[in-house]
Amino acid sequence: MAKPKKEPRPKAETPKGFRDYFGAEVTTRAAMLNAIAGVYHRYGFDALESSAVETVEALGKFLPDVDRPNEGVFAWQDEDEKWLALRYDLTAPLARVYAQHRNDLPTPYRRYAMGPVWRNEKPGPGRFRQFYQCDADTVGTASMAADAEICAMLADALEEVGIPRGDYVVRVNNRKVLNGVLEATGVTDPDQQAAVLRTIDKFDKVGESGVRELLGKGRLDASGAYIDGVGLNQDQAAPVLAFLTSKGGNTAETLTNLRGAVGASEMGVQGVDELEEIATLLAAQGYGPDRIVIDPSVVRGLGYYTGPVFEAELTFEILDEKGRPRQFGSVAGGGRYDDLVARFTGQQVPAVGVSIGVDRLLAALHAKGKIGSAERGPVVVTVMDRDRMADYQAMVGELRQAGIRAEVYLGNPKNFGNQMKYADRRGSPIAVICGGDEFAKGVVQIKDLILGAQIAENATVEEWKERPSQYEVPRAALVDKVRDILAEQS
16 A cells, blocks of 8 residues: 655745844834834824725725736735735725724824735845835825924934934925926926926936936937937926926025926916925924925825925935945835825825835934844843742742843753853843752852853953952842843943
């Protein structure tokens, strides 16, 4: 009789485009998000935790990765043959929640949300299919005070997590100004308008002269290849170039230049007026151009935002993978979107929001030295006599009651060296040692593992004798001595 075919063991690996997060990564992210949540709460925003699964119908526009199933979302059919999908951002669920519960929610509705989102797109270096987002939105008001408030709150959140003033700037522009510039060009063909917007987005890379060439007949790129231009004449290109070079020495000068760029365009003038109102409201709260600045170079979400747009950029330098200095760049962005809820209700509902790139901001805090790469582990109570486990548990219980992170070694206690290796691997600051002799004398040994490692690395024998890293204290003084050592280590 043939033996049944042996089932192959599954391969222990994370799926492509996903990753696992361990100890310090998880707690560091949680601490940062808690700090940001505190700022949002202070501004009167309420937390919202919506379902990770939405109907495909509710998600509406998918990501533009049309070569993959369901255009960028992880989707499946349920038993009723209804298509469901993991959320790909936190804004589409907000639109559904507001449309569904609008009669029970205050208007305006201020909410913040933090959590993972999923995108069925091709992964790459630093680009994962699951990642965290951190959003705050105000739904139900067209007032520019809401936009100004979002910008101020974003600045406060960056400072709260450890980005000092002077190392960031929140830059603000307005989609209506861009539309006004398009009107001023006289270009009416949608495809040509889109080409103009794409050219504007290249300003940082090719500069004024490069944009001028691309708006006209075209230009040679660095490789020598010829890039066809949009085909505008000089008069048509003039408003675009005026817009791109409109940033002045102060807010008033920038706004004056923008008014010149939009000309008689009613929408463009409205956009400049909104920027002026935002600047005035921010100045009244003490947020000057050193923190939040009107900047026409912000071009983001052109097919999504309907009014003001903003971007938080970190201005300090870091070294790239080749050791070259460069600015850190953007860590957050947002703007006004007045069309999203209308998909459900048929009525336009004004809204404005911001999304912080969680992983980007964590990387920035690492670069600034605000968070370490490793988390301090728990105090480890070693086990010298397994028959006295109740006594060791009593010790660890006292430490925990005092708010000290602690654990009893639960492996095989036979080899004490392995217990110390375990404590080292856990990043433990202190080991508590108590054997038969200590129990008989009513004392405990407390070993400062941080100081011990420093002494072992560079101290002479004489220095080691003068700076003992292990202390014998009465059993009753366990908590106080551990607390004192932890304080010294901090």
